[in-house]
Amino acid sequence: MVHGTGSFGGGGGGGGFSGGGGFSFSATTYHTHHYHSRRSGEAGDCDCSWICVCLCCRGQSFQVRICTLWTWIVAIILITSLITVFHVNKTQKIEATVTDMRKVPKTFSETFCDGVTVTSHKSTFNAYLMDGEPSNYLGKLQHITFQKKTQIKYNSYEYWGFYLLANSRIEISACPDSSLDFVIIKGEKDFSKFKKDECFYSCSVFSKTFYCYSNKPRVYQYTVKADDEYYLIFANRYIMPFPTGLAVNFTLDKRLYDVSNHVEECANSETSPTCTLNFHSLHSHPSIVLNVTSSSDLEGDAEIEVACISRKWVYVMIFFLVPTVLGLLGTMLIVKKYRKKSTNTPTSTRSNAPFNALPSVLEEERQQASAPAAGPGYGSVTPPPKYEESGGAPPSYEEATRK
Known part of the structure; x- marks a missing residue:
């Protein structure tokens, strides 16, 4: 049983299941100007996304x-x-209470985990490894009764919380000094809104006004529709600013999980707070069921940590x-x-060498340009005829010097 008190507009106190939280985001608009320039052959010229x-x-x-x-x-x-x-495979912290039987919310991956370790230093529990999702055992109920006497201040509330499986039954019998509002809220999300005074009846799954008629207590019953945390809340919101005395009897008929076909079981103790469940021969996703048997604080939370044992290979x-x-x-x-x-396709005509030999094609053209042409033609040089070809002998010295 989880117990706590609070006031409207002043926040909640006492114990409770794991509290809600959130992040606040402020909307900011960014104006981005896209500039695009491209040159052929540069690295920015891309051909893919x-x-x-x-x-x-x-x-x-x-x-x-x-x-x-x-x-x-x-x-x-x-x-x-x-x-x-x-x-x-994040380590999970489970907030539970005495007599709670609940499934670990998030399933661990048998691909990455050899098993899990289950640890609690302030409570004792039994842990069951199931092959697949567990089912409710409809043939057996856990019957729990307890009584509470308290005073609820003006503009304040007091609550008791339980984790209940579907088809469990809640019975409330109370006789307050004056009228009190009674609501049942399902789930941490709606309960967090209630504590922030954001809702009252709209967050509840059941609501009544408790008052005594001829000192005869009023009795109400509610059947749970789904597995979740349920918070039973008495609130003093009426005009007269004085506290109201309350004597209430709680009766819970709690459904349990059928753990008879469990694959493996372990339990902790005061001297050994940790036990281990190994994943062996599982044909479907593993499920872990926790049953809290005792706690050091009968009206507080029993925190249980479930951690993955990694498959290193x-x-x-x-x-x-x-x-x-x-x-x-x-x-x-x-x-x-x-x-x-990159080696066959030249990207530049520049070279690191100061002097390079001309290509072979250029060398051949240069040799052909410097050599005399073989025959007449445009740009060709015609050699003088030989004396033998002219048909006469060369003149003598005297003839050549004669005027």
């Missing part, structure tokens, strides 16, 4: 593409591993071996495709 922008942009060397590939792989590994550790294979193999294959493809292209 933005997700491949660093792998498929033209003009990049294969070394840059390889570094980008491994950067993406490392980023994806970090993100997915953090999500798995802190979200999928699965983490190594998924987050190390598989990405490494994919990265090596991607690296080989990039080297094969882009290294050959």
